Amino acid sequence: MSGATQFHYLALDLIDAPEKIAEYQRLHQRIWPEVAEHLRQQGIVRMEIYRLGTRLFMVMEVNDAFNPQDFAQASAQNPHIQRWEALMWQFQQPTPWTPAGEKWVAMEQIFSLQDQ
Template sequence: MSGASRRYCLALDLVDDAEKIAEYQRLHQRIWPEVAQHLRQHGIENMEIYRLGTRLFMLMEVNDRFNTQDFAQASEQDPHIQRWEALMWQCQQPTPWTPEGEKWVAMARIFSLQDQ
């Protein structure tokens, strides 16, 4: 990673349906090349998604090129990303704490060993 990296930790839920969960995981074994290119092009250097039951946790590491608003706007204007997001939304649902109209939401860090 470049020198000016930041980390985002985000949460989202999956629909409680074994077939949809399996499909979501299958689609993430090899995401569409256009989606990977879009992420990298906007300064996302690494992204990992973890699952516990229906809860998803995303760890996203970005460089200084990443801007949340620019990324959101570019995503809304890219037809590949819009198709991918529509496909993902068939398997996803907001957490109980997700504001109306949002998907992935930032989690609050409550502990860091480095700060101890």
């Protein structure tokens, strides 16, 4: 594995229902091993999800083996990922700024202390 890493920051919303939010969080305490394996095989080094109310923020650290198009194609062809995504969609909804047909969307960086 290469030492070069890159970060992706994404957002998605949850359905505003306390029981659904609690179940979503429970399911993420230990994701399916097939899902974790798939993410790692695609070059995802680290993934974290944070929640504020119904808004989710994902931080993905990827190595140079990660390619978003290849990841999307591999995910679409993996039955475990398709079942996981169908399950997750029971709890999730697009943000008001999400293009039709998409889920997690990239956030725009507007500040970096390193650049100051």
